[in-house]
Amino acid sequence: MNVRTRIVTGVTILHLEGRLVTQSKPVPSLRAIVGDLVRQGRLVVLLDMTAVTDIDAHGLGALVSSLTTLERHGGQMALIAPSDRIRRLLTITRLDTVFAIYDSELEALVRYRPTLAPAESWADCAVTKTRTLPQPPVAAVN
Numbered sequence: 001m002n003v004r005t006r007i008v009t010g011v012t013i014l015h016l017e018g019r020l021v022t023q024s025k026p027v028p029s030l031r032a033i034v035g036d037l038v039r040q041g042r043l044v045v046l047l048d049m050t051a052v053t054d055i056d057a058h059g060l061g062a063l064v065s066s067l068t069t070l071e072r073h074g075g076q077m078a079l080i081a082p083s084d085r086i087r088r089l090l091t092i093t094r095l096d097t098v099f100a101i102y103d104s105e106l107e108a109l110v111r112y113r114p115t116l117a118p119a120e121s122w123a124d125c126a127v128t129k130t131r132t133l134p135q136p137p138v139a140a141v142n
Contacts (some may be wrong), residue, residue, distance in 0.1 A: 001016060001017065001018040001019060001020055001029065001030075001052075002016075002017040002018055003015065003016055003017070003029065003030070003033060004017070005033075007042075008109060009109065009113050010044070010113070011044045011045075011046060011109060011112050011113060012037055012042045012044065012045045012046070013045075013046045013047075013048055013080075013105065014033065014045060014046070014047050014048065015048045015050075015051065016030075016047055016048065016049055016051065016052050017051040017052070018051070018052070018053060019052075019053055019054040019055075019059075020052055020054065020055040020056075020059030020062065020063075021054055021055065021056040021058065021059055022056055022058045022059075030062040030063075030065075030066055031062060031065055031066060031069070034065075034066040034069050034070060034077075035069060037070075038069060038070065038073050038075065043070060043073060043074060043075030043076065044075060044076050044077075044112050045066070045070060045075065045076070045077045045078075046077070046078050046079075046080055046102075046105070046108050046109070046112065047063070047066075047077065047078070047079050047080065048080045048081065048105060049079055049080060049081055049082040049083070049086065050080065050081045052082065052083070052086060053083075055086055055089065060089070060093060060095065063079075063095070063099070064095070064098070067098065067099065076100075076112065077099070078099065078100035078101065078102060078108050078111070078112070079099050079100070079101045079102070080101075080102050080103075080104065080105050080108050081102070081103060081104065081105075082101065087101070
């Protein structure tokens with residue numbers, strides 16, 4: 001499992017990639033990362049699970065342990081975009097009632113940074129999405 005850390009508007013985003021399973025030793029690494037964040041005072045953590053391909057009981061345990069550590073210190077943690085398969089597993093284990101789960105990073109950031117108005121959130125979240133909207137036809141003047 002690879003982990004990339006990013007801080008956006010005071011919220012720590014951990015981008016997890018690969019397998020969150022026993023063989024990849026997720027328990028020590030994820031727990032250690034969250035422990036370091038707590039020591040740094042970074043108490044709002046979002047786990048971007050977009051690139052997580054597999055998870056087992058040890059991986060689920062690492063998630064629960066990380067959440068417990070943060071909550072014990074007054075922090076919060078949420079999951080972003082787990083795959084359908086992982087969502088089903090979270091539902092079966094009833095962990096979907098324990099974790100806040102969001103479909104996108106922007107949705108989670110707006111929730112955990114409530115002072116951001118939705119119009120501000122695109123610029124302030126450093127999530128750059130560019131899209132060109134079609135221009136309405138110009139009415140001819142006779």
